[in-house]
Structure formats: C-alpha cells, structure tokens
Amino acid sequence: MSEAFAFLNDIVDYGPQILSGLINTLILAGTISVTGLLAGILIFRLTLSDNEIIRKSTARYISFFIGTPLIVLLFLMYYGLPQWGINFSPFTIAVIGFTLNIAAYNSRYLSAAYNGIDQHQLMAASAQGFSSRQIFTLIILPQTLRRAIPGLTNQVALNIKDSSIAFLIQYVDFFAQMQEQASLNFQYLKVYAVTGAVYLLLVSLVIFASKRLETRYAIPH
C-alpha cells in the first residue's frame, strides 16, 4: 500500500512536467488531425482531376506514403534537412511529416466514401450547368465527408497514438515525460501501464465522439 502511495507521490511530484507533456501531445495530435484532414481533402480533390498526369502522380503520392514508415520521413527531415542549412523545430517537422502521411490515408477514406455516391447526382448537376468546382464543394464533399466519418475519426485516434513517436525527434510529449519519470524511479512497469491507460482513455474519448458524430450526421435514407 505504502509502495503504491510512494508511486502516486512520485507522479504528483512530477505532475507539472507530465501535464505539459500531455498538453504537447494534445497540441500535436490536434494540429495534425486538422491539417491532415484539410490536406486529405486536397489530395482527394486531385484524385478526381480531369488531368491524367495529376491523377497518376496523386496515386503515386498516396501509394508511396502508405508504403513507407512515417518515422523514416521524420528522420529524413530531422537529420537530413540541417545538411542543407534548414533547421526546423521538432514540432514543425512532426506537423509536416504527419500531415503528408495522414493526408494519404484520409484521401483513401474519402475515395471509398465517394464510390458510394450515386453517380447520377453528378450527371444531373453537370446537366444543370454546375461547374466542376461547384459539383465538388456542393455535392461530392458534403456527402463523402459524412460517409467517411468512421474512417476519418479512426484516423484521429491513430493520430493520438502515433504522435507518441515524435519523442524520437526530441519533441517533448506525454510519452517522453513518462519515460523520464520511469528512468527516475525505475518503476518501468507501473509507469508504462499508467501511460498506456492515459492513451487508452484519450482514444476512448475519440471513439465516443465518433459514434455521436456518426449518428448526428448520418445521411437519412
């Protein structure tokens, strides 16, 4: 009992650092979720382009980012760019790397949702004289976004989990602070169990919100 108390005491003593780490995790996960969604919409738009070269290069982009590990991209920027005299902060590098990667996944969710749209709607719209831009923003996007909610929110949960790799490029997030904590009190098992529980809680909140969003924005039949 006193041992558990001492462990809690350690965590409370280290509280401010852990809290700042948690905030950094939330900032990073929040930022990349927003930028990843916006970039994902852009990539999805490019997959619908009339220009074959654009369509092909977009497909290559998606396949490349789905086929290579994100950490390699982060290391490329973190250890490679200074060679050309470009120095970005770990946060900037994480945001750029994650955004490029998440965009590829989100565009795939949107494409899958797009395939479920009744193509007659698009024909009807162009017969009515809608420009391709209007068709995209008024007809395609609202429906694909709604249909893609499960995939897109699942990506947000993944973003929270994956943001934990940012400590490898010296971004001081929640996981980094907990590792520091573990190396101070040597209670690796307990500290990492608590760390896991906190991530599980965050992910659970996203899943809960996702279910709410899904019912709220379901397309009525």
Place this chain on the structure above:
Amino acid sequence: MTFLEIVSILARGAGFTILVTLACILTGFFSGLLAALLFRLDIRPLNWLLHAFTYTFRGIPLLVILFLVFFGLPSIGLPIPPLVAMMLSLGLICGAYLSEVFRGALEAVDPNELMAAQSMGMRRIQILTAIEIPQMLRFSAPGMLNEFTTVLKYSPFAYTVGVPEILKEATSLALTTLRGMEIYLAVGVLYFLIYKIMMEMFLWVERRYAIPGFKQI
C-alpha cells in the same frame, strides 16, 4: 559514398526488418485467428476478455506496449529478448486488428452452408476447418494485406529495443557520415521496395487460392 553504396550498407539490415515483420505477422495471424474462433464459441466471460484484449491493444500506442514489455517485464524478473518483445507488442496489436477482420469475415459465410453441412452429418470441427475457415480467409484477404502492411511500417521501431534492422543501420551510418538526407531517402526507397514485394507476394497467394466465381464481400 554513392547512393548505391548507401543502399547496399542499409540492405544488411533488411534481413532483420523482414525477420521482425514476418515474426510479428505470424504472431498476429495466429493470435487473431485464435481470438476470432474463441469469440465464435460465444461464452460470455470469454467474450469480455476478448473485447478487453482487442480494445486495449488497439487503443495503446505500439511504443508504449513495446517499452512496457521490454523495460517493464524485466523489472518483475521476466527478461524479454528484443524480437519476442516485438512479437508481444506489434504482433499482438496486429492480432487484435486481425481478430476483428476475421470475425467480420466469419459472419459473411453463408449460414445455409453450415446448416447443409450439419445435416450431412459433419462434426463442428469439420465444418470449421472445411467450410468456415477456408472461406473466411479468402474474405479477409484485403483486411489482412492492410494489417501486414501496417506491421512492416511499424517494424522500424524494433531499433528502439536494439534490433539491428534497416533504421538502426541508417542511424549509425548517419552519425558517422552526417549525410542524413541521402541515407534516409535510401531507407524510404528500401522500405517501399519491401512493401511492393510483400504486396505482390500476397496478391500472388490470393490469386493462387482464388476460387472462380466465389463472391467477395
């Protein structure tokens, strides 16, 4: 040092990358299959346990589970070798995701076939191995490919527990030559190549065992 020389040095780590990936895929495949089949028994306390397993392993970051296993278990007297630590973290995470894929695919098997088999006097285990599992595996192919790809892409984290795979070779090479740009670019290309080869092999197996006219879900 040319780009090709860099690639050839990094390729030494590729063996370990493939080893880690295969070990984790096998762990994931069998644990996922076991979980999906146990779920099929529909025993309530067991169902809760299986739900808890999939929920936990899908909700916690790989690195946290990896560090918990690799640094945490030795502190209670259970030293874990790096490869086993990867199998217990990445492998079981893959298993948690795959069990959901398998469960969905099992439900897609036509129940009339099971009834027909029963009336022909087939035993439960025969129905499972001769009718349910063969169809389920074919239904699961796209989901499995997805999860296997994910395993490959998370395999570089094995370097954090000291497995000398591609990323490990790259970090030491980058430290000595300070040419991070070319080195990590080569790493990216190498992973993409492995990904392509793995995908082609998977699709080949899928085609090899395809049944003409068998409808996919």
